[in-house]
Amino acid sequence: DQQVKQNSPSLSVQEGRISILNCDYTNSMFDYFLWYKKYPAEGPTFLISISSIKDKNEDGRFTVFLNKSAKHLSLHIVPSQPGDSAVYFCATEGTAGGFKTIFGAGTRLFVKA
Amino acid sequence: NAGVTQTPKFRILKIGQSMTLQCTQDMNHNYMYWYRQDPGMGLKLIYYSVGAGITDKGEVPNGYNVSRSTTEDFPLRLELAAPSQTSVYFCASSYTPGLAGGREQYFGPGTRLTVT
Numbered sequence: 305d306q307q308v309k310q311n312s313p314s315l316s317v318q319e320g321r322i323s324i325l326n327c328d329y330t331n332s333m334f335d336y337f338l339w340y341k342k343y344p345a346e347g348p349t350f351l352i353s354i355s356s357i358k359d360k361n362e363d364g365r366f367t368v369f370l371n372k373s374a375k376h377l378s379l380h381i382v383p384s385q386p387g388d389s390a391v392y393f394c395a396t397e398g399t400a401g402g403f404k405t406i407f408g409a410g411t412r413l414f415v416k417a
Numbered sequence: 418n419a420g421v422t423q424t425p426k427f428r429i430l431k432i433g434q435s436m437t438l439q440c441t442q443d444m445n446h447n448y449m450y451w452y453r454q455d456p457g458m459g460l461k462l463i464y465y466s467v468g469a470g471i472t473d474k475g476e477v478p479n480g481y482n483v484s485r486s487t488t489e490d491f492p493l494r495l496e497l498a499a500p501s502q503t504s505v506y507f508c509a510s511s512y513t514p515g516l517a518g519g520r521e522q523y524f525g526p527g528t529r530l531t532v533t
Contacts (some may be wrong), residue, residue, distance in 0.1 A: 308459070310459075313457070336520055338520070338521055340521075340524075345526070345527075346526055346527070347421070347507050347509075347524030347525050347526050347527050348460070348507070348522075348524045349524065350521035350522070350523070353520065353521060393459060393460070397520065404462055404465065404475060404476075405450075405462070405522065407452075407459035407460040407461075408459050409457065409458055409459045410459060
């Protein structure tokens with residue numbers, strides 16, 4: 305039973321355009337959401353996070369949106385760059401998981417030059 | 418700061434052998450974690466620790482053991498290796514969740530383990 309779902313295994317975007325990566329979760333008790341980025345042969349690195357008391361958080365080219373009623377969050381990258389090509393993991397944590405982070409399966413983003 | 422370091426980077430084990438994956442962090446984080454990542458899957462939590470001397474099971478603990486004698490080190494022990502344990506293993510650390518500061522985890526580069 306997947307509590308965090310990233311339904312798109314891969315996404316291809318042209319350089320300079322917007323990349324939108326989506327994530328759905330099942331448990332309304334999750335109160336903190338994170339995105340991690342992973343390059344091949346490296347560990348994941350933290351990208352951006354959002355608390356459930358907010359619906360948007362921005363950091364440079366990266367914006368995360370949270371829709372609590374739909375149990376959905378998305379990561380927007382504008383403009384996309386070839387260096388953004390990586391696997392992006394959505395992760396959630398909160399009292400439902402006892403502060404144990406639950407990861408989605410990841411979406412592989414390809415940004416074409 | 419070196420962050421989170423893991424050794425070895427790669428290892429091939431025969432069925433039934435044992436080994437220890439090493440993990441060290443120099444950020445004085447209380448929380449440490451071990452994950453495994455199978456192809457096409459997200460990270461699954463194996464064990465975690467909230468401080469020296471305290472460990473607890475995650476989602477997939479069977480076949481593994483951990484110890485946490487110091488804040489810095491969190492080794493993962495595989496006893497009687499099986500092909501199902503072929504995976505990439507990541508160690509991570511974080512500040513105490515819920516307190517001031519970010520809740521993000523800092524990951525090591527991973528250990529790629531093959532059991533044949």
